[in-house]
Structures are given as C-alpha cells and as structure tokens.
Amino acid sequence: QVQLQESGPGLVKPSETLSLTCTVSGGSISGYFWSWIRQPSGKGPEWIGYIYSDGTTNYNPSLKSRVTISVDTSKNHFSLKLASVTAADTAMYYCARAGYCTHGICSPFDYWGQGTRVTVSS
Amino acid sequence: EIVLTQSPGTLSLSPGERATLSCRASQSVSSRQLAWYQQKPGQAPRLLIYGASSRATGIPDRFGGSGSGTDFTLTISRLEREDFAMYYCQQYDTSPGTFGQGTKVETK
Numbered sequence: 001q002v003q004l005q006e007s008g009p010g011l012v013k014p015s016e017t018l019s020l021t022c023t024v025s026g027g028s029i030s031g032y033f034w035s036w037i038r039q040p041s042g043k044g045p046e047w048i049g050y051i052y053s054d055g056t057t058n059y060n061p062s063l064k065s066r067v068t069i070s071v072d073t074s075k076n077h078f079s080l081k082l083a084s085v086t087a088a089d090t091a092m093y094y095c096a097r098a099g100y101c102t103h104g105i106c107s108p109f110d111y112w113g114q115g116t117r118v119t120v121s122s
Numbered sequence: 123e124i125v126l127t128q129s130p131g132t133l134s135l136s137p138g139e140r141a142t143l144s145c146r147a148s149q150s151v152s153s154r155q156l157a158w159y160q161q162k163p164g165q166a167p168r169l170l171i172y173g174a175s176s177r178a179t180g181i182p183d184r185f186g187g188s189g190s191g192t193d194f195t196l197t198i199s200r201l202e203r204e205d206f207a208m209y210y211c212q213q214y215d216t217s218p219g220t221f222g223q224g225t226k227v228e229t230k
Binding site for chain 1: 126157165166167168169172178179210212214215216217218219220221222223224
C-alpha cells in the first residue's frame with residue numbers, strides 16, 4: 001500500500017520560503033506523477049504543481065513565479081519550495097499521486113498524504 | 123481557468139435518504155474529465171468517482187456520478203453514517219486542474 005507523508009516547518013515568517021518534503025513508502029516514486037495541493041481552511045483544494053520521476057515539472061500559473069518542486073529518487077521523496085510567502089499562503093499542504101499528468105493537467109489523485117498545516121505569521 | 127461551482131453549500135439529510143450534489147462548470151468539461159472526492163475532518167480527500175461516472179477502487183455502489191458538459195451530479199443513493207462529510211468536484215480537462223468549493227453533507 002502506497003503511503004505519503006509530508007514533513008516540514010509548521011510556521012513560516014512572511015517573505016521567507018516555505019519548504020516541505022513528501023516521503024513515499026510502499027512503492028517506488030519512479031513512473032508516477034507527484035503533486036502538491038493546498039487547501040486553505042474552509043475552502044476547496046488548489047493544485048500547486050507536479051513533478052515526474054525524471055524531474056519534469058509543471059506549475060499552476062497563479063503560483064509559477066514562486067514555486068519549485070524537485071525530486072530525489074534515491075530517497076524516494078519530492079519537495080516543495082514556495083518563496084516570498086504571505087498570510088494568503090497559510091493552508092493545509094498535501095502531497096498526492098496521479099497516474100498521469102500533461103501540460104498542467106493530472107488524472108485524478110488516487111493517493112494522498114495526511115497533510116501538514118503551514119501558517120505564515122511573524 | 124475553469125471555475126467549478128458546487129451546490130448546495132450544505133445538505134442536511136438523515137441516514138437512509140438520498141443525497142444529490144451538483145457541480146457546475148464555467149465552461150464545458152470535455153471527455154467527462156471530472157472527479158469527485160470525499161473528505162472527512164482531519165483527513166485527506168479520498169477519490170470516489172473519475173471520468174464523471176466511474177467508481178474508484180473500493181467505492182461502494184451507493185455512490186454514483188453522472189453528467190456531461192457543464193453540469194455534473196454526485197448521487198448517494200442511501201446515506202450511511204460514514205457518508206456524512208465534505209464532497210469536492212475536480213475537473214482535469216483544462217489546465218490548471220481546479221476544484222469546487224465543496225458541499226457539506228450533514229446529519230439532519
């Protein structure tokens with residue numbers, strides 16, 4: 001059974017960079033597309049971006065200028081960096097798996113992590 | 123981007139009743155590339171329906187999806203206690219993929 005686990009600081013100061021890692025267990029990171037999705041409290045989810053195991057990425061245009069997603073296949077994990085954060089970036093952050101993604105579109109997400117809450121505050 | 127509007131915002135029903143949830147898209151979603159997720163408090167979303175009407179692995183047949191174009195529906199034929207939760211639709215036809223704001227199914 002594939003499991004995903006997010007990790008990283010729960011509190012980030014405004015203007016700093018949010019950094020999270022998603023560790024995949026129970027299966028290989030290779031051959032799948034891995035996304036970051038966030039959900040502000042009381043709102044619907046928002047797709048941030050995806051990475052394939054070969055390093056190919058695609059980001060939501062609304063966040064593209066601030067987002068970097070990377071992968072380390074040797075450690076079976078992938079990471080998110082979101083620069084210049086503001087209070088609007090406060091949310092639950094999830095990592096998730098999709099079978100296929102292309103040009104900014106992913107097939108439905110079949111495995112999700114439990115999520116990690118990130119608050120942006122001084 | 124495609125905006126998905128879900129209605130109603132909250133649905134108050136009793137166990138055993140039928141639930142009908144709506145998801146309307148701001149433009150046509152081709153090839154019925156629409157999914158539904160269930161989310162319970164403190165948990166990640168769980169995929170219920172993909173391709174507008176296909177149930178994901180392990181999803182009971184009381185969950186059904188229908189629709190095309192701009193109007194989609196999730197139906198729960200007879201509510202079980204574990205079905206009281208938030209439900210989100212997601213389109214994966216046009217980049218970027220987007221989610222609706224959700225419908226809460228609560229106990230009456």
